Amino acid sequence: MPLKDCVFSPRDIRSSTRHSRTMDQQDNKIAVVGAGLVGAACACMLSRHGFAVDLFELRSDLRLSSKLSVGRSINLALSARGLHTLRLLGVADEILERHAIPMYARMIHNVDGRTEPIPYGASGQCIYSVGRKYLLELLLFRAERDDNVRLHFDHKLLRARFHQGSLEFSTPDRDAVTKSGYRAIIGCDGVFSRVRQDVMRCGRFDFEQKYIDHGYIELCIPAKDNEFQMAVNFLHIWPRGEFMMIALPNQDKSYTVTLFMPFEKFEALTTAEKILKFFETHFPDSIPLIGRESLIQTLTTVEVSSLASVKCSPYHVGGRGLLLGDAAHAMVPFYGQGMNCGFEDVSILDELFTALGTSDLEKPFETFSEVRREDAHAIVELALYNYIEMRHLVNSVWFRLRKKFDSSLHWMFPKFWVPLYTSVTFSRMKYSECISNRAWQDKVLRNSLRSIGLLALGVSLAYAASRMRINVRLH
Amino acid sequence: MPLKDCVFSPRDIRSSTRHSRTMDQQDNKIAVVGAGLVGAACACMLSRHGFAVDLFELRSDLRLSSKLSVGRSINLALSARGLHTLRLLGVADEILERHAIPMYARMIHNVDGRTEPIPYGASGQCIYSVGRKYLLELLLFRAERDDNVRLHFDHKLLRARFHQGSLEFSTPDRDAVTKSGYRAIIGCDGVFSRVRQDVMRCGRFDFEQKYIDHGYIELCIPAKDNEFQMAVNFLHIWPRGEFMMIALPNQDKSYTVTLFMPFEKFEALTTAEKILKFFETHFPDSIPLIGRESLIQTLTTVEVSSLASVKCSPYHVGGRGLLLGDAAHAMVPFYGQGMNCGFEDVSILDELFTALGTSDLEKPFETFSEVRREDAHAIVELALYNYIEMRHLVNSVWFRLRKKFDSSLHWMFPKFWVPLYTSVTFSRMKYSECISNRAWQDKVLRNSLRSIGLLALGVSLAYAASRMRINVRLH
Numbered sequence: 001m002p003l004k005d006c007v008f009s010p011r012d013i014r015s016s017t018r019h020s021r022t023m024d025q026q027d028n029k030i031a032v033v034g035a036g037l038v039g040a041a042c043a044c045m046l047s048r049h050g051f052a053v054d055l056f057e058l059r060s061d062l063r064l065s066s067k068l069s070v071g072r073s074i075n076l077a078l079s080a081r082g083l084h085t086l087r088l089l090g091v092a093d094e095i096l097e098r099h100a101i102p103m104y105a106r107m108i109h110n111v112d113g114r115t116e117p118i119p120y121g122a123s124g125q126c127i128y129s130v131g132r133k134y135l136l137e138l139l140l141f142r143a144e145r146d147d148n149v150r151l152h153f154d155h156k157l158l159r160a161r162f163h164q165g166s167l168e169f170s171t172p173d174r175d176a177v178t179k180s181g182y183r184a185i186i187g188c189d190g191v192f193s194r195v196r197q198d199v200m201r202c203g204r205f206d207f208e209q210k211y212i213d214h215g216y217i218e219l220c221i222p223a224k225d226n227e228f229q230m231a232v233n234f235l236h237i238w239p240r241g242e243f244m245m246i247a248l249p250n251q252d253k254s255y256t257v258t259l260f261m262p263f264e265k266f267e268a269l270t271t272a273e274k275i276l277k278f279f280e281t282h283f284p285d286s287i288p289l290i291g292r293e294s295l296i297q298t299l300t301t302v303e304v305s306s307l308a309s310v311k312c313s314p315y316h317v318g319g320r321g322l323l324l325g326d327a328a329h330a331m332v333p334f335y336g337q338g339m340n341c342g343f344e345d346v347s348i349l350d351e352l353f354t355a356l357g358t359s360d361l362e363k364p365f366e367t368f369s370e371v372r373r374e375d376a377h378a379i380v381e382l383a384l385y386n387y388i389e390m391r392h393l394v395n396s397v398w399f400r401l402r403k404k405f406d407s408s409l410h411w412m413f414p415k416f417w418v419p420l421y422t423s424v425t426f427s428r429m430k431y432s433e434c435i436s437n438r439a440w441q442d443k444v445l446r447n448s449l450r451s452i453g454l455l456a457l458g459v460s461l462a463y464a465a466s467r468m469r470i471n472v473r474l475h
Numbered sequence: 476m477p478l479k480d481c482v483f484s485p486r487d488i489r490s491s492t493r494h495s496r497t498m499d500q501q502d503n504k505i506a507v508v509g510a511g512l513v514g515a516a517c518a519c520m521l522s523r524h525g526f527a528v529d530l531f532e533l534r535s536d537l538r539l540s541s542k543l544s545v546g547r548s549i550n551l552a553l554s555a556r557g558l559h560t561l562r563l564l565g566v567a568d569e570i571l572e573r574h575a576i577p578m579y580a581r582m583i584h585n586v587d588g589r590t591e592p593i594p595y596g597a598s599g600q601c602i603y604s605v606g607r608k609y610l611l612e613l614l615l616f617r618a619e620r621d622d623n624v625r626l627h628f629d630h631k632l633l634r635a636r637f638h639q640g641s642l643e644f645s646t647p648d649r650d651a652v653t654k655s656g657y658r659a660i661i662g663c664d665g666v667f668s669r670v671r672q673d674v675m676r677c678g679r680f681d682f683e684q685k686y687i688d689h690g691y692i693e694l695c696i697p698a699k700d701n702e703f704q705m706a707v708n709f710l711h712i713w714p715r716g717e718f719m720m721i722a723l724p725n726q727d728k729s730y731t732v733t734l735f736m737p738f739e740k741f742e743a744l745t746t747a748e749k750i751l752k753f754f755e756t757h758f759p760d761s762i763p764l765i766g767r768e769s770l771i772q773t774l775t776t777v778e779v780s781s782l783a784s785v786k787c788s789p790y791h792v793g794g795r796g797l798l799l800g801d802a803a804h805a806m807v808p809f810y811g812q813g814m815n816c817g818f819e820d821v822s823i824l825d826e827l828f829t830a831l832g833t834s835d836l837e838k839p840f841e842t843f844s845e846v847r848r849e850d851a852h853a854i855v856e857l858a859l860y861n862y863i864e865m866r867h868l869v870n871s872v873w874f875r876l877r878k879k880f881d882s883s884l885h886w887m888f889p890k891f892w893v894p895l896y897t898s899v900t901f902s903r904m905k906y907s908e909c910i911s912n913r914a915w916q917d918k919v920l921r922n923s924l925r926s927i928g929l930l931a932l933g934v935s936l937a938y939a940a941s942r943m944r945i946n947v948r949l950h
Contacts, residue, residue, distance in 0.1 A: 197672075204686040204781050211679035306679050 021052050028052055031167055031182040033157055034189030037132070038325030038342035040139035042188055044089045045346050047148035049353045054179065055143060056155040056169065058189070063137050074218070075248045075256050076135070077103070077235070077336030078128040079425045085343035088350060091142050095135065100128035101249045107234035113285045117234060118403060121422050122411060127235070127336060129248040160185050160198040162321035184361050186322045188342075191310055193327035199317055207312040212332060212384070214243070215304035216260045221289045223253035229289050230255065237390060240282050244391045257290065260387070266304045272296045307332045309380050314369040319362030324349070329376035331383040334390055335424060341379050344428070348372060375431040382424065382435065406441075417441070496527050503527055506642055506657045508632055509664030512607070513800030513817035515614035517663055519564045520821050522623035524828045529654065530618060531630040531644065533664070538612050549693070550723045550731050551610070552578070552710070552811035553603040554900045560818035563825060566617050570610065575603035576724045582709035588760045592709060593878060596897050597886060602710070602811060604723045635660050635673040637796035659836050661797045663817075666785055668802035674792055682787040687807060687859070689718070690779035691735045696764040698728035704764050705730065712865060713758050719866045720758055732765065735862070741779045747771045782807045784855050789844040794837030797844075799824070804851035806858040809865055810899060816854050819903070823847060850906040857899065857910065881916075892916070 021029075028051050032043050035057035043055040078086075078100060086092040104126045105117040120127060143149045155169040158176065166180035187195025199205055221229050228249060230236060236247040236255070243261035250256060269275045275296050279287050287295065310330035315323045325342030348371070352364035389399070406419035418427065420441075423434040496504075503526050507518050510532035518530040553561075553575060561567040579601045580592035595602060618624045630644040633651065641655035662670025674680055696704050703724060705711060711722040711730070718736035725731060744750045750771050754762050762770065785805035790798045800817030823846070827839040864874070881894035893902065895916075898909040 200684075204783070206685050208683040208685075209675075210681050210683075308679070 027183075029054065029182050031056065031179065031185045033160065033167070033185065033187050033195050034058075034193075034325075034327070035140065035143075035151060035153070036188060036190060036325070037136055037139060037339055038346065039186075039188030040136065040143050041085055041089060041343055041346045042186060042324055042349070043143045043149045044139070044146055045085075045350045046186075047146045048350065049358050051148065051183075051358070053143075053149045054152060054182075055149060056152045056157065056167070056179075058156050059153065061140075061151075061153045062133065063140060075129050075131050075250055076339050077248065078130045078135075079336065079340050081337070081344040081347075081428055082340035083128075084428060085347040088347055089139075089142060091138055095130060095138065096128065099134050099138075099251060100130050101251070102126040102128055102233055103235045103248070104233050105235075107231060107236045109236060109238040109283075109285060111240075111282065111284070115231075118400070119407070121419075121426050122407070122414075125422070125426050126233070127425060129235070129250070131251060134251070157189070157194045160187070160195050160321070162198070162202060162317045165320065184320050184322065184365070186324060187327045188324045189327050191308060191326045191330035193323065195321070196312065196323055196327050199321055199323060202317045202321070205312065205314070207310075209308055209310045209330075211306055211308045212387070213262055214260055214387070215263050215266060215306050216258050217266070217299060217302055217304055219257040219259060219290050219295065219298050221247060221255035221257055221286070222291075226253060228253045228255070238283050238286065239391050241392055243282075245283055245286065246390075255289075257286070260307075260391075263304060266299075269299055272300070275299045309384060311377055311380055313373050314366075315372060316362075316365035316369045319360060319365055322349075322365050322368065328372075329380055331380045332387060333383070334386040335379065335383040337379050337383060337424065341376065341431075345372065378431040378435050379424070382431065405445075502658075504529065504657045505659050505661060506531065506654065507661045507663055508635065508642070508670050509533075509662065509668075509800075509802070510615065510618075510626060510628070511663060511665060511800070512611055512614060512814055513821065514661075514663030515611065515618050516560055516564060516818055516821045517661060517799055517824070518618045518624045519614070519621055520560075520825045521661075522621045523825065524833050526623065526658075526833070528618075528624045529627060529657070530624060531627045531632065531642070531654075533631050534628065536615075536626075536628045537608065538615060549607050550604050550725055551607055551814050552723065553605045553610075554811065554815050556812070556819040556822075556903055557815035558603075559903060560822040563822055564614075564617060566613055570605060570613065571603070574609050574613075574726060575605050576726070577601040577603055577708055578710045578723070579708050580710075582706060582711045584711060584713040584758075584760060586715075586757065586759070590706075593875070594882070596894075596901050597882070597889075600897075600901050601708070602900060604710070604725070606726055609726070632664070632669045635662070635670050635796070637673070637677060637792040640795065659795050659797065659840070661799060662802045663799045664802050666783060666801045666805035668798065670796070671787065671798055671802050674796055674798060677792045677796070680787065680789070682785075684783055684785045684805075686781055686783045687862075688737055689735055689862075690738050690741060690781050691733050692741070692773060692777055692779055694732040694734065694765050694770065694773050696722060696730035696732055696761070697766075697769075701728060703728045703730070713761065714866050715757050716867055718757075720761065721865075730764075732761070735782075735866075738779060741774075744774055747775070750774045784859060786852055786855055788848050789841075790847065791837075791840035791844045794835060794840055797824075797840050803847075804855055806855045807862060808858070809861040810854065810858040812854050812858060812899065816851065816906075820847065853906040853910050854899070857906065880920075 030046050030051045030053050032039050032046070032053055032055045035043075035055050039055060039057070043053045046053045078095070083092055083096075086095060103120070104124075105119040107115050107117050109115050119125075140151065144151055154172050155177075156171070158168040158170055160167050162185055164180065165182040165185070166178055167182070167185060169177045169179065171177055185195065187193050187199070189195050196207075200207065223229070230247070232249050234249075238245040243259070243265060245257060245259045247255040247257040269278055276287075276292065279295060308330060309332060310326065310328075312323070312328060315328045324345040326338065328345070329341065331338050331341070345368075349364065349368055352367055356363045356367065358364070403419075406417070406422075409417040410419055410422060418429070418437065420434060420438040423429045423437060424431065429437070505521055505526045505528050507514050507521070507528055507530045510518075510530050514530060514532070518528045521528045553570070558567050558571075561570060578595070579599075580594040582590050582592050584590050594600075615626065619626055629647050630652070631646070633643040633645055635642050637660055639655065640657040640660070641653055642657070642660060644652045644654065646652055660670065662668050662674070664670050671682075675682065698704070705722070707724050709724075713720040718734070718740060720732060720734045722730040722732040744753055751762070751767065754770060783805060784807060785801070785803075787798070787803060790803045799820040801813065803820070804816065806813050806816070820843075824839065824843055827842055831838045831842065833839070878894075881892070881897075884892040885894055885897060893904070893912065895909060895913040898904045898912060899906065904912070
C-alpha cells in the first residue's frame with residue numbers, strides 16, 4: 001500500500017482486536033458511526049467518561065491510502081471552538097506546533113492586482129489552516145491508542161436500531177453483520193448521515209436540507225522552488241460580487257484554491273478560451289500562480305461540487321441515539337465553522353456528561369438537543385450570510401469602516417464590544433448569542449449615529465443662529 | 476378472504492397478467508410506485524397518453540382485506556380540484572351520485588351546546604365527504620379495467636434507479652426482484668416516500684419535513700337506529716382556541732370524529748376521570764353521541780398520531796423520475812386539500828403531456844416541477860394557517876364579519892371578488908394566486924376602511940361646523 005503521503009508510520013497502526021473488554025465495559029458500550037473528524041474526537045471523549053467505544057467507518061482506513069493526499073486535499077480553518085476540543089483530547093499542541101499554518105488576516109486581491117490585508121481579530125489572533133487528512137490521521141491514532149476505543153473500517157451501516165442498541169452493517173466479506181449490546185448509538189456520519197435516516201423513523205423529527213445555487217471547484221497554486229507563491233500567513237480572497245475565489249496555505253507550500261460561483265457560470269465555461277478569458281477578466285493575478293494548463297485542465301474535467309445546509313431537530317432518540325457534527329447541522333463553508341462546530345458538539349457533550357452524569361443517558365442527550373439546536377441553526381444561517389459578505393462586502397467601503405470601528409472599540413473595551421467575527425471565531429460564546437450580541441451592537445450604532453446627527457444639526461443651527469445675531473448687530 | 480366491507484365484488488378483480496404488451500408499449504413503459512389515491516389516478520392518466528404502466532404497491536390489495544373498513548376509516552373532503560381529475564378519468568359521476576355526502580357548511584358547536592352553520596361558499600356550493608377506502612377501490616378497479624395498466628401488490632421498493640429505468644423490490648416470495656425497461660419512474664408513495672430517498676441521491680434536492688406540536692386521535696359517533704346522530708350535510712367543528720374537534724359524515728351514517736390537540740394535552744389525559752372531565756368541560760354535547768365507554772377506551776388505548784408538512788424541490792430527475800402527491804408536498808389536513816392537491820398534480824401533468832407531447836419527458840417533467848413548486852409550497856403554508864383559523868377564528872366575531880362581507884361581495888361580483896376559501900376549494904385557481912388574491916383583497920379592504928373612516932370624519936366635522944354656524948346665527 002502506498003504510504004508516501006501519510007505522515008505517520010504504518011507500524012503505528014495497531015490491530016483493533018488487541019484487547020478484550022471487562023464485564024463492566026461490556027455493559028457500557030457505545031457505538032459511534034462515522035470515523036471522520038467528529039466521530040474520532042467523539043470516540044476519544046466518550047472514553048474519558050468510561051465508555052467502551054466501537055467506532056465504525058464506511059471507508060477503508062485512510063492511513064493506509066494515499067487517495068486523500070495531504071498536499072492537495074481540502075484544508076480547514078481551525079479556530080477557538082475546535083481547538084478547545086483538541087486540547088481536551090490532548091492533541092492541540094502537536095497540531096499547533098507542527099502542522100498548523102496561522103492566518104492572521106484576509107488578503108484581498110483586487111482585479112488590478114493590488115492586495116491588502118484585513119486582520120481577523122486583535123493583534124496576534126489568528127485562525128489556522130490545517131490539512132484534513134493530517135488532522136483525521138492524528139485523531140485516529142489518538143483513538144487507537146485509547147484502550148477503550150476500537151476501530152472498525154469498511155463497515156457500511158445498513159440499519160441502526162436505537163431501542164435494541166443494535167446495528168447492521170455490510171462488510172467486504174459479509175452481506176450483513178449485526179453488532180449489538182450498545183447503550184447508545186451516536187451518528188457522526190456527515191451531511192448525508194445514514195444514522196439520521198433511522199432517527200427519522202423514530203417519530204417526530206424535523207429535517208431540512210437546502211442547496212444553494214452556487215457550486216465550487218478546487219484548484220491548486222503549487223509551491224515554486226519549495227516556497228509559497230503568495231504571502232503565507234493569510235487567507236487569500238478574490239471577492240467579485242456574484243462569485244469569489246479563496247486560497248488557504250498547505251504544509252507543502254502549495255495553496256488550495258476554491259472558486260465559488262453560480263452553477264450556470266461554471267456551465268458557461270465550456271472551452272479553454274472562455275476559461276482563460278474569464279480568469280483574465282476577473283482573476284488575472286492568479287493565472288501565472290495556478291498555471292494555464294492546470295487551470296484549463298481542472299475546469300474542463302472536474303465536476304462542480306454542490307453546497308448544502310442541513311438543519312434538524314431533535315438530535316436525540318431518548319437516551320439511545322444522538323446525532324453530532326454535520327449529521328446534525330451541515331453548513332456551507334463560508335464561516336469556517338463546520339468542523340469547529342462539530343468539535344464543539346463533542347466538548348459540549350463532554351461538559352453535559354460531567355454535569356449530569358452518565359448513569360442515565362437520556363438527560364445529557366436531551367439537554368444537548370435542547371441547548372444545541374438554537375446555536376446550530378444560528379451558525380447554519382450565519383454561514384449562508386457570510387458568503388454574501390465575503391463576495392460583496394469585503395470589498396465595500398462600509399464593511400471596511402465597520403471592521404475598523406469594531407476593532408477599535410474591541411481594543412478599547414475588549415469585554416464590552418466583541419465584533420461578530422471575533423465572537424464566532426475567537427470565543428466559545430453561544431452562536432445564537434453572537435447573533436443577538438451583533439444585533440445589539442447594530443442598535444447601539446444606529447442610535448449613536450442618530451444622536452450624533454442630531455447633535456451635529458443642533459451645533460450647526462446654534463452656530464448659524466449666532467452668526468445671524470452677529471450679522472444683525474453689524475447691520 | 477373477508478370482503479364484507481368491500482363495495483365491489485371479488486369477481487371484479489382481474490388477474491394482473493391478463494394481457495401481453497406490444498413492442499411499442501414495451502418501449503413506452505412507466506413505473507408508478509404507490510397504488511394509493513394519487514398513484515392509481517396517475518396510472519389511469521398515463522394510460523390516456525399511450526403509456527404502458529406498471530403500478531407497484533407495498534401493501535396487499537386492500538380490496539381483498541377488510542382492514543381499512545369503509546365505515547370507520549378516515550374520510551376525505553373532496554372538492555373542485557379533486558373532482559376535476561376524477562372527471563378526467565370518468566369516475567366522478569359514480570362517486571358523486573352514489574358515495575359522496577355533500578357538506579354545505581361548517582356546523583359550529585359552542586361549549587353551551589348551541590350550534591350554528593357557516594356556509595362554505597355560495598348557495599349550493601359544497602364539499603363532499605368520501606370514504607378513502609371506497610375511493611381507492613374505485614380507482615383501482617378503474618386502473619385494472621385499463622388494458623395499459625398492470626397492478627403489482629406486495630412489492631416493497633428497495634431502490635429506484637432513474638437513469639437505468641430500473642427498480643428493485645422485495646416481495647413475499649423473493650428478497651430482490653428487479654423490474655427494468657422504464658422510460659420513467661413516478662413516485663406517488665406518500666409522505667415517507669421511498670422513491671424520494673432515491674431522488675435525493677441524484678444531486679441538489681431541497682427537502683423539508685416539519686412536524687407540528689399537535690397530534691390527533693380519531694373517535695366515532697356511530698349511527699343510531701340507522702340514522703345520523705347529527706345534522707348530516709355539515710362538517711361539524713368544535714373550535715376551542717388551543718385545540719379543536721371535527722366530524723365528517725360517513726356512508727354508514729356514522730361520523731368520523733377527529734380531536735386535534737397539543738401532544739402534552741393528550742399526555743395529561745391519563746385516567747377515565749380526566750378524560751370525562753376534559754370532555755365535559757370542552758365538548759359536553761359530544762359525550763352522549765360518542766358514548767362514554769368508547770371515548771375512554773379510545774383515548775386510553777389508541778396512540779396519538781402526528782402531523783407533518785413536507786416541501787421539496789425539484790420534483791423531477793431529468794425526464795426519468797417524478798414525485799407526485801404527498802411524496803412531493805405533504806400537508807396538515809386543515810384545508811382539506813391534501814388529496815385534492817395530489818389529484819390536481821395528475822391533471823396538471825395530463826395538461827402538460829397534451830401541450831408539450833410525450834416524446835421527450837424532460838420537458839413536461841421539468842415544467843411540472845417549475846409550475847407546481849410555488850403552488851404546492853403555498854397550499855402547505857395555507858393548510859398550517861387554517862389550523863389557527865379553524866381553532867381560533869371560526870369562533871371570532873371578526874372572522875364571521877369578514878366571511879359575511881366576502882360572501883356578499885362575491886355574490887355581487889362573482890368574478891371580481893373571490894374569497895380565499897372559495898378560490899382554494901371551489902376553483903382551480905393556482906394556490907399561489909389564491910394567496911396573492913387574498914393579499915390584494917386585504918389591501919383593498921384596509922384602504923376602503925381608511926377612506927370610509929376619513930369620509931365619516933369629514934361628514935362629522937361638516938355636520939359639527941354647520942351646527943356651530945346655526946348656533947352662532949341663533950345667538
